[in-house]
């Protein structure tokens with residue numbers, strides 16, 4: 130009977146790439162294994178598969194899972210796994226998350242390590258088994274590690290992740306930094322969204338000292354395409370009924386946000402310690418909850 134290998138719901142790059150790579154390894158080791166995705170993979174994962182010319186895994190049909198031997202990668206929580214998992218036999222887990230709430234009837238093989246990415250563990254499984262990593266699998270593995278570790282900027286990054294990336298970069302023939310940026314850019318591209326959709330994508334309203342303040346935040350690396358349409362964003366937010374609107378375009382790699390706003394310059398200057406101007410970069414400002422809201426609240430109150 131073939132093994133089903135799959136990552137979590139709302140599949141990210143690690144979930145997709147670790148399923149495909151582990152299924153490949155199992156096949157090389159003489160087992161019959163097949164990678165699946167639980168849902169349509171995210172944009173970034175699709176970019177990666179396209180880049181390395183690997184087919185999208187089939188979406189798992191939940192009715193097929195009954196009595197099936199399955200391997201979970203990049204997750205181990207019931208809420209994140211396939212519907213109907215109670216009827217399947219989990220035979221193995223390869224993951225880098227805390228242990229959740231799964232229990233099994235029989236002993237199973239578990240490989241959980243506190244590293245930045247499941248694909249780092251899988252790369253080491255290739256090594257342990259003396260199986261050569263081919264070009265496209267190296268591409269998938271390195272992509273997932275760069276994704277989960279935000280090109281080593283995430284505090285979850287370990288030496289093992291870095292070592293894997295350096296070695297895999299040779300096989301996949303990529304400059305890992307520029308490739309990683311290209312991947313993030315593709316994954317966070319706002320192509321096809323209107324000005325209105327971008328502003329309202331993640332928009333919340335607040336009352337600050339009696340003023341109606343709206344704060345929208347967009348996480349993207351597609352900064353240039355937004356800033357080039359700054360005037361269009363401004364005319365849209367200036368026409369809203371809010372007393373103040375701040376649109377924060379957050380660059381996760383530069384760890385800060387570009388601000389386009391309706392409101393007084395001095396409030397923006399004071400809140401974020403910048404010389405207020407449209408499109409100004411507020412260094413270190415990445416969280417609406419922890420930074421944008423309290424800093425603006427204070428500045429509105431004090432001016």
Ligand code: MG
Pocket residue numbers: 137141143144203
């Ligand atoms: Mg994941």
Ligand code: MG
Pocket residue numbers: 143144203225245246247277
């Ligand atoms: Mg992961």
Ligand code: MG
Pocket residue numbers: 141143276277
């Ligand atoms: Mg992730």
